[in-house]
Structures are given as C-alpha cells and as structure tokens.
Amino acid sequence: AQSVAQPEDQVNVAEGNPLTVKCTYSVSGNPYLFWYVQYPNRGLQFLLKYITGDNLVKGSYGFEAEFNKSQTSFHLKKPSALVSDSALYFCAVRDKPNTGFQKLVFGTGTRLLVSP
Amino acid sequence: DTGVSQNPRHKITKRGQNVTFRCDPISEHNRLYWYRQTLGQGPEFLTYFQNEAQLEKSRLLSDRFSAERPKGSFSTLEIQRTEQGDSAMYLCASSWGLGSYNEQFFGPGTRLTVL
Numbered sequence: 001a002q003s004v005a006q007p008e009d010q011v012n013v014a015e016g017n018p019l020t021v022k023c024t025y026s027v028s029g030n031p032y033l034f035w036y037v038q039y040p041n042r043g044l045q046f047l048l049k050y051i052t053g054d055n056l057v058k059g060s061y062g063f064e065a066e067f068n069k070s071q072t073s074f075h076l077k078k079p080s081a082l083v084s085d086s087a088l089y090f091c092a093v094r095d096k097p098n099t100g101f102q103k104l105v106f107g108t109g110t111r112l113l114v115s116p
Numbered sequence: 117d118t119g120v121s122q123n124p125r126h127k128i129t130k131r132g133q134n135v136t137f138r139c140d141p142i143s144e145h146n147r148l149y150w151y152r153q154t155l156g157q158g159p160e161f162l163t164y165f166q167n168e169a170q171l172e173k174s175r176l177l178s179d180r181f182s183a184e185r186p187k188g189s190f191s192t193l194e195i196q197r198t199e200q201g202d203s204a205m206y207l208c209a210s211s212w213g214l215g216s217y218n219e220q221f222f223g224p225g226t227r228l229t230v231l
Contacts, residue, residue, distance in 0.1 A: 032217050034219060036222075041224070042224055042225075043120070043122075043207055043209075043222035043223050043224045043225050044159070044207070044209075044222040045222070046219045046220070046221065046222075049217070049219055051217045090158050090159075092158070094217070095161075102147065102149065102164045102166075102171075102172060102211075103161040103164065103172060103174070104149075104151075104159075104161065104220060105161070106158030106159050106160070107158050108156070108157060108158050109156075109157070109158050
C-alpha cells in the first residue's frame with residue numbers, strides 16, 4: 001500500500017525566514033502527491049499537488065514543493081514565512097493510482113509555528 | 117458555490133445512541149468522500165461515492181457505520197450504537213472528474229464526542 005511519512009512533529013521558524021516541511025513517500029508506480037493545510041477547527045485546505053511533469057510545483061499562498069524521485073521526497077517550501085502560516089500541514093498520496101480507487105493516504109501531520 | 121458544508125459541526129452523544137451527519141458537497145462535484153480524524157493523526161479514509169454509487173469502503177467502516185448518497189447529491193453518515201472509540205472529527209470531501217489526480221475539497225468537519 002502507498003504511504004507517506006512526515007518525520008517532524010513540529011517545525012519552528014522565524015517570520016521572514018524560509019521554511020521546509022518534510023515528506024517522504026513509499027509507493028509502487030508513479031506517485032500522486034498532495035499537500036494540505038489545516039487551521040484550528042477547520043477542514044483541510046488544498047495547497048498543491050504533483051502528478052507529473054516539472055519537479056517544482058507551485059501552489060497557493062506562496063507555497064511550493066519539490067518532488068525528488070531518487071530521494072522519494074516531496075518537501076513543502078516557502079521562501080519567506082508568515083506568522084499566519086502557523087498551522088498543521090499534511091502530506092498525502094493517492095492510493096492505487098490509475099485504478100478506480102480514490103482513497104488519499106495521509107501522513108501524521110507537521111505543526112508549523114512561525115514566530116514574530 | 118460556498119464549498120463543502122457539514123452539519124452539525126459538533127455532536128455530543130451518549131454511548132449506545134445513534135447519530136447521523138450530513139455533508140453537502142460542492143454542487144458540480146460527482147465524487148464524495150468521508151474520512152475520520154482523531155487527535156494527533158492524519159485523516160483516515162472511510163468511504164467514497166461516485167454519484168450515488170458507493171464504490172469503496174475501508175475496513176474501518178464497521179457494520180455500525182452506514183453511508184448513503186441518494187440522488188448523487190448530499191450524503192449522510194450514520195453511526196449506530198456509538199462507542200467511545202467513535203469520538204473523532206468526521207470529514208467530508210468532494211471532487212470532480214473521472215481521473216484519480218483531482219484534488220479533494222474538504223468541509224469543516226463534524227466533531228463527535230461520545231460520553
């Protein structure tokens with residue numbers, strides 16, 4: 001089965017500094033990868049996805065992610081963090097892509113804290 | 117289009133009672149999903165509908181759980197004889213298309229507390 005791992009429970013960064021939230025994946029075949037963000041008492045918001053093509057994917061709110069096949073990673077990045085970026089971030093992978101199955105498999109999440 | 121909506125937002129019930137949650141997807145979306153999220157964990161897939169057909173069910177969906185999507189519009193998730201272990205956030209999501217690469221849009225969730 002497909003899986004993703006988020007090795008850091010929490011990432012701390014100062015406002016204005018670059019941020020990276022790590023995600024590694026384990027899949028058979030080509031991965032379909034997603035990043036979502038969750039603010040307190042709210043549902044998940046889609047940030048970006050990698051399906052195929054350019055390894056650098058740009059998404060919402062200035063976020064981007066780099067797909068690295070050799071390292072099986074899909075790290076989320078932002079050049080300059082904002083205090084309002086503080087939230088819970090989830091990496092996810094489509095289970096059984098190119099089949100009728102639609103299930104997303106999520107990581108355990110990484111809490112991002114951006115200090116003023 | 118105001119996004120995916122879920123009702124109620126919070127539900128407190130006593131063990132053994134039945135509860136029902138409702139999800140209204142984005143109007144043009146043909147696919148609808150239910151997930152469950154417990155504290156400190158990522159969402160876990162429960163079930164998936166394409167239009168009115170329930171095409172995929174997780175082993176997490178025990179016999180006490182049932183989901184419907186009549187007429188391919190809104191969906192309901194019912195839990196019978198609730199247990200304390202059912203306490204969680206229940207998330208609904210929807211998406212459009214036939215491929216497996218379209219992103220899912222999530223609602224705000226229904227938080228269930230079983231006393």
